[in-house]
Amino acid sequence: MSLLAVEHVDTGYGPVAVNRDVSLAVHQNEIVTILGPNGAGKTTLLRSIAGLVKPRRGAVLFDDRDVTALHADEKATLGVVMVPEGRHVFADMSVRENLLLGAYCRKDRDAIEADIALMENYFTILAKKRGAKAGTLSGGQQQMLAIARGLMARPRILLLDEPSLGLSPLLVSELQGIIIDVREKFRAAVLLVEQNAGLALSVAEQGYLMNSGRIVASGSIEQLKQSPVMQELYLGKRAQQNHGPSRASP
């Protein structure tokens, strides 16, 4: 049975409809990625899974339990944890406090210090900046903190929204290892939204392709890579017509 199942979900903000009839499934210990162009509705979908946006229709099942109506904090307690797009660190609080807040709903208090050590091992800068206010970190450092903070929750499923944003190439390649660690060490599933297709395709097993709020293709990563939609929409070297001029001819 799948760990997380999204069934025929519609979402939107006020009068604006975003996702339409989206269904997907993530199994225990699986890394699944959602790809799609800018504005496709990926973030909105993750927000609705995490409980920040309430689906207008459809259901979100976690562990076969209907969690559609739960609030974000309740979902976090169940183990559905999201690393939001654009970092959202608690700027006025120290790096350490941010990490502790990540572990807020954990019951095993004793293991928290060990996990902080683990995070500081993943991202050594966090050790150096332990007492600094999170708001004073550089962009990439904040991104690391946001990822680490999410991991501190020891989630059962981690929703990652563009985790590679602003990370140096060196760190992006390390991130790859960390995502795999989430599965291996934390025994958790990952739902990854990424614009860095290289990263997404190399770690994920399953993938969904989204456009204009709908799932337009899905399957194993291998299948996806072959799919023509993917070629055109995502990896295609062709520039999008209505989103900018085509490149000046060489």
Next chain:
Amino acid sequence: MDIFVQQLVNSLSVASVTILIGIGITLIFGLAGIVNFAHGEFLMVGGMATWFMVGAGMNFFVALVFAGLLVGALGFAAERCLFRFTLNRPMNGFIMSIGLSVILQHAVIRVFNEFQKSITDPVGMVWTIGGVDIIAMRAIVVAITAVVVAITYFGISRSRYGMALRASVSDRDTAELMGIPVRRYVTGVFIYGSLLAGIGGALMISLFPITPFTGSVIIIRGFAVSLIGGLGNVGGAVVGGLVLGLVDGLSAGYGYPEWTDAYSLVVMILILVLRPQGLLGGTLGPKAS
């Protein structure tokens, strides 16, 4: 000299009530992000309730507890029915709280009347120590405040709640993503802050009479204290309350009396301008817009 000591004691006891209301506000405003102008009315209601209960024959200290609980319940109702809906718009919350304050003032007038109410001094003793007259009740007020401050300080700074609350102000959504039950905490803080206002009201009426309009006078000090001390900072509220209390007491005692209120206003403005993050630092509070 004995007059000076007496002035200090006076200031301290008044500062205590200011501190109680300041803490309530600093918690609600700094941590839950709700600007509650009706907080002063909560205090007034606490005082009026105490007056009523003591008048009905209840012991003052029992009445104090009930006043706290009553106003706590009032806070709960206000949060659930009103402020919950303006969390994203502090200015709207502010305006709504003005409406609430008008309602509470006149509801009290409707139930009782507009005249001031007082109770006889529940302790009724004056200690003369080294030629200094100290009204016993004033000392008790200081003591009760000290205990409340200690409990609050411990609750906020030593537990994870404080951290979670600060996170909630700075980014509500993300705090929820961390599993922090933001709404429940906001409610909790609101109830607790209101409870403090209730106790403050009870203590106040033990010192001097109050009228249905007392709240609107005291509220500004409360806001000033919470900002001067640093939003969300309990220790800051204590320091802010002491500073204002002392400035008030000493300027009344030694300044030009007709300018009495001006001294503390000037001090407030100066502190707010020179140290916007408050004397002890705090959250910068929710964005006003």
Next chain:
Amino acid sequence: MSMPVTDNSAGKTGAATSRTRVSHRLALLTADNASVPLPASVQAIMAILLAVLLIALPWLGLGYRFLSIAITTLYMAIGLYGLGLQFGQAGIMSVGHAALMGVGAYASAILSVQLGLGFWTSLPFAMALSAIVGGVIGLPTLRVGGQHYIIITFCFCALFVIVLTNGGAFTGSATGLDVGSVTPLPGINFDKLSNNYYLVLAALFLALAATYLIGISRYGRTLRAIRENEQLARSVGINVDLHKLGVLMVSGLFAGLAGVLQLYYLRHISPTLFGAFPSLYLALMVMLGGARYLYGPLIGAVIVNFLPEVLNLDPVDSRIAYGICLLLVILLLPGGVGAGIKNVYCALTGGSGTQTQGGGSNGRA
């Protein structure tokens, strides 16, 4: 220097904006959105209807009480247009605005008592002084924001009252000052209530026109840019500090005008008129009406001044009812009545209005 406030680091501001970005996304669900204008034809029709109504008011046989309250409403509205500008456009709220009106009123009264200047001759000086004082009180906005500035303005207001109260014969102390009536223009005697009304109305039209022109001008956009994102505003070349002081001075001009009109309507002023509570009520009016809407301040002033008249219950009950109405307005129309009216219009015409239901807990209320 201490880090967070003056020394906005890249990371810090980054986080701060991301915060605003999210809250703004949420706000969109509930917020007024004044930047989507109504069609020009609708605007023009509304303006003409309103002007006709206001001009015809003394002829409708509504009585002197009504007309008196209308004058009160209008001079307050003029002051509110200043507040609407500084809050609605530039995002700087003040709960000391009555004091600023007081500066104008007192300046004019003192000029009348000391130098014998009348309404017309003292008006420019009074407005200029209000503007200057507005700018000076505004200096702290360069350092502190939001709630802090609100408390500062409140303190200023209380301080102003104390100064007036202890100002001796110069300010008339607590008793205040008296002035004669407005110097008549050829053929127009302002002792006649309707003429006094038209005087105030003319000033209101001026305020409305100024607000409208500012709103659609580059200046208005510049102010809104500051309101929305100070740092970005700086980075596109806007002198944020100067504009903040500037808009407070412009706001002071309106306040001064309103204050002088108030003075010559009441013909006797005293310190308590300009204290903390009148100020609070001004803030309330502007929020109720909707600071970002052209007619918002006027609507707010009308509601606050006429609601007690309409309710006209037993005084205590009337206050309670008034409070309840206030709560309902804020709960049901978070963007102010202005936003509500616009939404109704948009709903009727099927245009894309702005969502105002729910009052906004995270889009899942």
Next chain:
Amino acid sequence: LQTARADEELPIGVIAAQSGSFVSAGNTIVGAANLAAQQINDAGGIKVGGKTYKIKLYIRDNRTDVNVTIAAARELVNDIGVKAIWGTETHDFSVSMAKITGPAKVLQFSGNSSLGAVLDDKAVAEDGWLHYAFQSEPQEWQRSGSTAKGVLSLLTPQLTSPPKHSVVFVGNDATGQYLSSHYVKALEAEGQKVDLVQYPPDTTDFSPLLTRIKGMKPDIVHFWYNGDSTLTAFPQALKLGVAPSYFLFGVDPGIYQERSLKADVPVTLSCVPVCWGSSPYPEVKQYFEKYFGLGAAKGPQSSVSLLYYDYFFWYAKALEKVGKLDDPDAVVAELLKSDYKGVVSPVPLVFNKHHQVTFATEVCMVEPNTSDQFKCAVEQPPAAPPPGDNGG
């Protein structure tokens, strides 16, 4: 029955605070007006020029707001066409109102002795802006003189040595500033060394200022305007033991008793002008029975209603004498030359040229350690303002 139908109405306006911060003062005007109108109407009304008129009151709440006051005055004067207005209880409002009633030639009876500051020869002259305004308080130097004499004569025998040093403690608002300026002169005329301490109008915690006063070692502390604040401050002063004797201006013995106040030192109280809690005059007693019987609240200064009440009858008398309703100038002239023996004073009231009357203020002393043992005295006001007091 036919006469009843033939009755016509005499519209009279009342503007008073029935909400906002001045309610307790406002209540006195409304209470007095209701009682007087009822009594006059029950007695058959006012006979003017062969017709009988019944008083029809138009009572307007000013919400303690000057804008509403003005709107109400406009309404009463221009929309309803009242012949006279009673109100208000505060200087600002009365002055702004006078600018409407004056040009319309509507008589205005206002309860502010501070009007004395503007009631000068020019203002009350026929073309003056206060020609139609009358003050329903004595001249302040008279009230102050009468009060100071009463206080000192009652307290001196109670103290071990004659009092020399007085502190006047007063609210820093318009009335307080005006009233105390005269009272200080009056005390000085009686040989007192006087310190004036003003408190901000909204003060509730008086202990810092009181402690300061204690440091001045006064013989008497005079709690001057206003009575509500005095009731807050006085118990605090007792606890702090500020002075060996006190005077409470405008706190009626009735209230002292109701609040069961008690002091171990001699305390004097004054009423404005006669006490409802303890009065030497039977008419006054009767008056208050009826006044409170109509449901008026018992306040520290309920007795200020007396003069508003008397003015109704005086005005009615003047109207009957003039015999015309629409000749306000004649009514003013008649009021100025007539006298009236009302309840407020055993001596008939007469208006001086500045539209003010003269009457004595009752001062009482309460026995130490009791709440209800009063000894009262009525000292007549001095004949002339004390030195340094210009009488304004």
Next chain:
Amino acid sequence: MEARMAALEVRGLRKQFGGVVALNGIDLDIDTDRVVGIVGPNGSGKTTLFNVVTGVHPATGGTVLWQGQDITNIGAHRIARKRLVRTFQQAMSFPGLTVGENVRIAWEQGRRGGGRWASPGTILDFVGLAPLGRAIAGSLPFGSLRRLGLAVALGVSPELLLLDEPGAGLNDSEAQAFAAVIAQLPPQGIGVCLIDHDMDMMADLCDRLVVLDFGTKIAEGPPAEVLADPKVREVYLGPDKKAAAS
């Protein structure tokens, strides 16, 4: 006077935050006819460099010369008016206003003393946001927000544009489209200096790369050369990363 002066000359620039030395004596010359890239590990001081140059933060030491004038610490808005304009790493907008208004505000500022754009609309066309002109900036998806950030900066009619991670959050094809827009700038007399971690894009776009580490410049030169530098590979690209030029 030197024979040839770069438009922007940074000399010995230092910035210290408390104990943290974010910039440790940076020298840099940037001209307005080409694209210069700044790369470096997270926290190496790239954003801080932009912040100090554009007056967001005061410099602790060193000077910034712009067209021969000393502009160190003269205030952000005055620098922008001299047509030295930047974007922010965390994409910024005037969130409550429409996209059109956002751009118009910048355009109006840029128009003082003659701007290069006929109307705000031309800018929207140029960056491909024209269809979204009436959308509220705060509700834009990430990618469009970045585009808006660029449009706002362009609106000021810059002569040198400092872009902080303009490509972050864009997928490959979007990044390419974006790069195409940027590549059009230098020929029109708008110099570009950009920070980004997308090495494919940087190698494509930049004429010269500058590498920062711990607040110091550790390498500078043509992209291919710099990216092959072992020191750069070690601190920035990671040992096994296939170097840029693809």
